[in-house]
Amino acid sequence: LWQSTMSDDVVMREDGEIDDRLHDSKRKRSPSRSPRRRYSSSYSRSPSPKRRRDTRRRSPSPQRYRGRDDRRDNRRSRSRSGSRSRDRRSRSREYRRDRRSGSRDWYKKNERSKSINKSTSPPRASEHPAVRSTDLSTTRASDFVINEEAIRIETELEKTWKLVEAGNADFATWTKLLSCADNEKAIEGIRKAYDAFLKVYPLCYVYWKKYADHEVTKGTPELARRVYERGVTDGIPHSVDLWTFYCGFVAEKSDNLDEIRGLFERGLKLVSLDYASHPLWDQYIEFELSQEEYKHVGQIFYRILHIPLEQIATYWARYKLFISQHPIECVATDEELAAINSYTDLETLEKKRAWLISQRELVFKKSAEDSDKRRPYETEVLKISYFHVRSLSKTQISDWNKYLTFEEQQGNHERIVNLYERCIIPCCNYLQFWLRYINYAENYGKQQSEKNGEPFHAQEAVEILEKCCSKFLLTNLEMHLRSAAFLESYHEDDKAVLVYEKILSKLAPLHVETVLRYVALERRRKNYEKCKQLFTTYLESVQEESHKVLLHIHQARFLALVSGPDEARASFNKALELFPNYKALWHAFLTFEKRIAGDDLEARVTAIYERAVHGEHSLSEQEKLVLLREWMEWLMDQGEDIGLFKTLSFQYNDAVSVGDDGQMVGLKRAMEGILNVSAEPVVSSTPVLAPVAAATTTAATGAGVAAAAATDPATMAAYAAYYAQYYGQQGYDSSSYASAGYGSYAGYGYQWPTSGQQ
Secondary structure, three states: OHHHHOOOOOEEOOOOOEEOOOOHHHHHOOOOOOOOOOOOOOOOOOOOHHHHHHHHOOOOOHHHHHHHHHHHHHHHHHHHHHHHHHHHHHHHHHHHHHHHOOOOOHHHHOHHHHHHHOOOOOOOOOOOOOOOOOOHHHOOHHHOOOOHHHHOOOOHHHHHHHHHHOOOOOHHHHHHHHHHHHOOOOHHHHHHHHHHHHHHOOOOHHHHHHHHHHHHHHOOHHHHHHHHHHHHHHHOOOOHHHHHHHHHHHHHHOOOHHHHHHHHHHHHHHHOOOOOOHHHHHHHHHHHHHOOOHHHHHHHHHHHOOOOOOOHHHHHHHHHHHHHHOOHHHOOOHHHHHHHHHOOOOOOHHHHHHHHHHHHHHHHHHHHHHHHHHHHHHHHHHHHOOOOOOOOOHHHHHHHHHHHHHHHHHOOHHHHHHHHHHHOOOOOOOHHHHHHHHHHHHHHHHHHHHHHOOOOOOHHHHHHHHHHHHHHOOOOHHHHHHHHHHHHHOOOHHHHHHHHHHHHHHHOOOOHHHHHHHHHHHHHOOOHHHHHHHHHHHHHHOOOHHHHHHHHHHHHHHHHHHOOHHHHHHHHHHHHHHOOOOHHHHHHHHHHHHOOOOOOHHHHHHHHHHHHHHOOOOOOHHHHHHHHHHHHHHHHHHOOOHHHHHHHHHHHHHHEOEOOOOOEOOHHHHHHHHHOOOOOOOEOOOOOOOOOOOOOOOOOOOOOHHHHHOOOHHHHHHHHHHHHHHHHHOOOOHHHHHHOOOHHHHHHOOOOOOOOOO
C-alpha cells in the first residue's frame, strides 16, 4: 500500500522518517540508461576474441584504421553520456539536500525540471488525495491517514457495468462485459454478468456453453448442469450444438445410463429433424458404442435412415459396415428376424445380411431423395442459421420464406414446425416470421379440430405468441397489440387486458391507440363504467393536442352508443370549445349528426357548417373552403333550401381562383379535399368567406332543384358550372351529362366544355 501511495523516489526509513532517495536498482534498470537488446542472427555476430586478435596482427589497411576511428568515436560518445549521467546525479543530490535543509529556493532551482516531469511523474506522498500531511520532514508513518476508497482504482468491469445499468449497452458492450467477467476469480461476478446477458440475448448458445464451463472450473458440476438445463429449456431449445454440449457433459459426469439416454432422447425429440443434426447423432452413437450396446447402435442407425439429413450418405456407408461387423440380431428388428427365419433360401449369414441391407436401402434412397430436394434451400439458410444482432439482407429473408413455403407444400407438420423453430433463431427480430408461424399454427389447429370434431382453442398459437412477446419482441408495440386482439378473438379476455395494461404501464404509456383498443375490449364486455374511467383518465394525462382530439371524438361516439345523442353532442361541443382549429373534429361532429335522422336534420347540420365555415376560429382558408364545398354537396344531395345553396355557390366561386379561360381552378382539388383532408384547393386573394344570411328564398320542396330552375336561372348556372367542371375533370364527356339529366343546364347560359378542354 505504501509503495502504491508513494512515488518512486520516496522511501520510508526504519526509524519512521521519510527519505526520498532514489532506488539504485530502479535507476540501473531505467530504460534511458540500459540499451535495448536486439536479436541478431549468426551472420551478423561480432568475431570471437581470438579472431579479433588475429585481425590486429595483420598488416595495416584502410579498413583497419577506419575501425579504430569508429571505436574511438564510440568511446568519446560513452564518455559524454557518462558525464551527463553524473551531472544528473549531482543535481539530484543537490535537490534532496536543499529540500531536507528546508531551503526556500529549492523550488526555483528545479522549476524547469519539475515542469517537464509533472505530467509523467507519479504524485508525491503529500500530493496524493489519500494522504493528509503538512510536513514530510517531521511526519511519521503513524501520522498518515489513508483513505482506501480514494486509492482504489475503478476496474474495467465496473465501468462496463455502469454502461449496462444505465441502459446504454449495445451488443459490443455486453460482450465486453463478459470478457471482463471471464477474468474474475470469484464465480459470483461471473454469474451476475452471464445471467444479465443471457436474459437479454438467450439465443447465443456459445455463451451458455462458456457459462457452464465457468461453473465447472469455479463452481460445481451440478451448477454447470443447471446452466445447461436453463439453456435448453428457457434459452434456445432448438440448438443442436447446445444439446450436443449438454449430452456430452452429462455422459461424462453421470453413471446412470437411463438418465443419459433420456437426455439424448429429449434433445433428439426437438432437433433430430434438423438438416445438420449429425453432431448429436454422432455423439449418441459414440456413447452407445462405448457401452458396447450394439443393439441400441443398430436402432439409432435405423432411425437416422428415415431422416433426410445432410450426411445421410455417410450414415448409410457406416451402417452397412456396422451390419457386416456385428451379429444380425443386433441390427434387425423382431419382425425382420421372423421374416429371415421364414425364408428357406437365406441359409448363410452373408445372405441374411444382404437381404437386410436390401430392405434398408429402400428407406435410404427415399431419405436421400428428400435430402437432395432440400439441399438448395439448406445451402443458403445454413449461412445464417445462428442468432446475430446484425440485420438480415433481403436475400436471406427471401431464402427463409422460400424454404418455409416449400416445406409447407410438402405437408409434414413435424418438419414444418421444426423449420419454423429453426427460422426464428436468426429471424427472431422480424415480425413477419412470427406472424407467419402463428398463422400456420392457427390454421393447422383448425383443420385438425374440424377433422376430429373437437372445439378449437388455438393453444399452440397462443404459446407461440407468449414466447414471442415475453422473450424476443419485448418492446415491439405492434406485436403486443396483435397479441391482445388474437387472445380476445379466442375468448382470452383477461390475458388481453394484461397485455394492454403492460403496454400502458411499461412499453408506451399514454399510447392513444392502445387506450382506444382497451376501451373497445371493455365495451364488448359491457363494462361501460370502465370505458368512461379510461376516457377520463387519459384525457387528463395526454398532453398532445391531436391525441386529445382523437380521444374526444371516440368518447363522443361511445356516449352516443351507450347514453344517447344528447350526451354525445355535449361531448362534441365541449371538445370544439377547447380545440376549434381541428378540422377532423368538425368532420366527426358533422358525420355524427348526418347519421341521426329527423325533421331537424337540415337545421342541425346547417348550424354546424355555419359555425365551422363562418365562425371566429383558427381554421385556415383552405380548410374552410373544403368544408364549404362539402356543405354544398350535402345540400345538393339531401338539402331542401335551394336559396342557401345558391348563396353558398356564389361565395365558393368568389373564393376559388379563376384561370385565364374563365374557368375555376382548383375545383377538383377542393372536391378531393372532401374525401382526403390533406388535399387543399387553390384559394384566391379574396378575403375570408362572408357569413351567410338567413335563407329567405323560396324553399324547394318535392322536386327541389328542378322546380327552382324554372324561376332562378342563376342558380342553375351555378349548378351547371359545378357539374361541368367537376365531372369534366373526372373524364366524362358532354353526352354523359345529357344522359345523366344535366343537359338542360346549357339552357341557362352555360357552354359545355369541348373535348380538348375536358
